[in-house]
Amino acid sequence: MHYSPQLASIAPRSVDWSSVRKFSKYAILLLLLVWLYAPILWRLLQQWIADPNYSHGLLVPVFSAFVLMRQWPSLVAEKSDPSNWGFALMVIGIATLIVGVLGAELFLSRMSLLLVLAGMIVFLRGWRTFKLALFPWTFLVLMIPIPVIVLSQVTFPLQQLTSMISAALLPLFGVPVLREGNVINLPAMPLEVAEACSGIRSLLSLMSLSVVYGYFADKRIRIRTLLAIASIPVAVAANSIRIVVTGLLAEYWGTDKAEGFFHGFSGWLIFLMALMLLLALHGLLRRAEASGCAA
Numbered sequence: 001m002h003y004s005p006q007l008a009s010i011a012p013r014s015v016d017w018s019s020v021r022k023f024s025k026y027a028i029l030l031l032l033l034v035w036l037y038a039p040i041l042w043r044l045l046q047q048w049i050a051d052p053n054y055s056h057g058l059l060v061p062v063f064s065a066f067v068l069m070r071q072w073p074s075l076v077a078e079k080s081d082p083s084n085w086g087f088a089l090m091v092i093g094i095a096t097l098i099v100g101v102l103g104a105e106l107f108l109s110r111m112s113l114l115l116v117l118a119g120m121i122v123f124l125r126g127w128r129t130f131k132l133a134l135f136p137w138t139f140l141v142l143m144i145p146i147p148v149i150v151l152s153q154v155t156f157p158l159q160q161l162t163s164m165i166s167a168a169l170l171p172l173f174g175v176p177v178l179r180e181g182n183v184i185n186l187p188a189m190p191l192e193v194a195e196a197c198s199g200i201r202s203l204l205s206l207m208s209l210s211v212v213y214g215y216f217a218d219k220r221i222r223i224r225t226l227l228a229i230a231s232i233p234v235a236v237a238a239n240s241i242r243i244v245v246t247g248l249l250a251e252y253w254g255t256d257k258a259e260g261f262f263h264g265f266s267g268w269l270i271f272l273m274a275l276m277l278l279l280a281l282h283g284l285l286r287r288a289e290a291s292g293c294a295a
Contacts, residue, residue, distance in 0.1 A: 056205040063136075075132055202239055203231070206234065
């Protein structure tokens with residue numbers, strides 16, 4: 001019988017059942033994840049949009065996904081070594097989710113998602129793959145609003161610190177002040193450093209942006225870490241400048257000029273100033289590194 005290569009080319013091929021089983025396992029876990037966390041993620045998205053303290057949350061998962069896409073060849077090339085410890089992590093994550101839902105604690109419910117994601121990676125691919133994905137996974141923590149009780153504990157000291165710095169700077173410009181807690185009494189008007197003016201918004205946003213900037217601008221881990229830590233004093237300093245400028249406007253230009261449009265616009269202006277300070281700090285760090293290497 002004559003053998004036809006054309007017939008051989010259209011002959012049915014054997015199914016790679018190992019690949020089918022692996023894909024089915026991934027698909028089932030992904031569907032379960034979406035089913036469990038869709039309501040929680042929807043409420044989280046609504047909070048990002050409605051709460052100016054966490055508007056940066058929209059950036060966080062986008063950046064993490066971008067980093068994962070850049071690392072994808074390395075993640076795929078890494079030898080798969082699944083670990084059952086990943087299943088244990090997923091169980092802990094689900095238990096945390098149950099506690100959060102029953103206790104109406106949004107922070108626990110949202111943090112449980114990160115535990116489940118970590119467990120899935122370890123369970124399906126192993127610890128070495130999770131190590132490669134550790135940075136974008138850790139960055140996702142910044143998208144989760146911290147509990148209100150913790151936020152209040154952070155906000156109040158920031159209010160006091162900002163008030164102290166502003167009250168110390170204003171007399172240097174000829175403005176006498178009397179500080180009572182977080183209220184700075186000026187001859188023209190009292191300035192209250194409210195929670196919204198404490199700097200917590202710029203702190204959270206600037207910390208996230210400092211990590212993103214460090215990732216693109218510098219490959220050295222120590223410089224990236226220093227930039228992220230430096231975002232805290234930079235945010236406090238920038239917000240103190242905002243209070244000082246508001247006090248100067250109220251004293252020398254009129255109280256109406258210190259309120260209204262300037263009060264809202266100055267928030268963006270000071271945030272840009274904080275970014276410029278962060279860029280300047282990065283430049284100083286690079287010069288210090290260069291001079292150290294030259295020496």
